[in-house]
Amino acid sequence: MARAYDLVRLWVGVAVLLVTAGCATDYSPVEVVADKDVDFSQYRTFEIEALILDSMGEFEGQQDLLVNQMIGQSLAKSLIQKGLEQDQGGDPDLRVRFLARVKTQAGVDVEHVPTEHGVWTRYWNEPVSQGKLLVNLLDTATGNVVWKGVYTQELDNPEALTQSDIDRVVGRLMAEYPSLVQRSDSAVRE
Numbered sequence: 001m002a003r004a005y006d007l008v009r010l011w012v013g014v015a016v017l018l019v020t021a022g023c024a025t026d027y028s029p030v031e032v033v034a035d036k037d038v039d040f041s042q043y044r045t046f047e048i049e050a051l052i053l054d055s056m057g058e059f060e061g062q063q064d065l066l067v068n069q070m071i072g073q074s075l076a077k078s079l080i081q082k083g084l085e086q087d088q089g090g091d092p093d094l095r096v097r098f099l100a101r102v103k104t105q106a107g108v109d110v111e112h113v114p115t116e117h118g119v120w121t122r123y124w125n126e127p128v129s130q131g132k133l134l135v136n137l138l139d140t141a142t143g144n145v146v147w148k149g150v151y152t153q154e155l156d157n158p159e160a161l162t163q164s165d166i167d168r169v170v171g172r173l174m175a176e177y178p179s180l181v182q183r184s185d186s187a188v189r190e
Contacts, residue, residue, distance in 0.1 A: 032149045032176040038139070040146075040178040045087040046079055046094040046137075048072045064100070070163050071100055071133065074170035083180025094146075095138045102158045104129045129155040133169060137177075149173045 034040075050068040075096055076086050084094070107128035113120045130152065137147040151173040155161075 029151050029153050030149065030173055030176065031152075032147070032173075034148075034176075035144070035146045038146045041180060043084060043093040043139075044180075045085050045092040046076075046096050047087045047090075047092040048075055049095055049097045051097060051099040067100055067161060067166070068098075070161070070166045071098055071170065074163070074167045075135065075174070077167075078170055078174040079177070081179075081181070082174070082177060092140055095140050096135065097138065098133065098135045101132045101134075102129055102155060103132070104158075129158050131155045131158060133173065135173060147177060149176060 050072055075098060079096070080086065087093075104127050106125040109124055109126050111122045113122065131154075133151045135149045136145045138144065139146050151169050153169065
């Protein structure tokens with residue numbers, strides 16, 4: 001009787017594990033929140049504003065300036081492809097504010113080495129850099145944030161970011177923003 005009870009418990013445990021695994025979602029580096037009450041087709045123009053601050057609220061230097069220029073160019077290109085125009089006169093419908101951050105922390109790596117006397121485990125610290133791009137779109141008439149997106153990714157070499165790296169990240173993030181451009185069914189999909 002006890003054996004049958006153990007088998008039932010085992011099967012229930014396996015079933016719970018399978019259901020839980022089936023409900024698990026894949027990690028997505030993109031998080032977007034859009035105001036559901038806003039008609040995004042009303043926005044036609046935008047301006048880009050980079051926030052270049054360190055933890056003390058001060059300018060971080062030339063590398064950040066270069067990266068922010070690349071991000072600004074990529075955001076502008078993405079929004080233009082969506083049918084918006086970059087405002088040149090100082091009265092845009094949307095203000096696009098972004099902040100790029102890189103945070104480096106110690107990560108723990110573990111190595112298990114089999115020996116003739118068992119398994120030897122070695123631990124060591126290794127720096128891990130995580131990049132985060134935050135983008136807020138503000139309605140300039142109301143001052144409200146109507147769309148916000150965050151892209152988070154582990155970076156192997158933060159100093160070696162290229163325009164194509166940034167274009168890929170911004171493209172994935174801005175894919176969530178509604179387009180004003182009507183595409184035909186024969187358009188090539190990414």
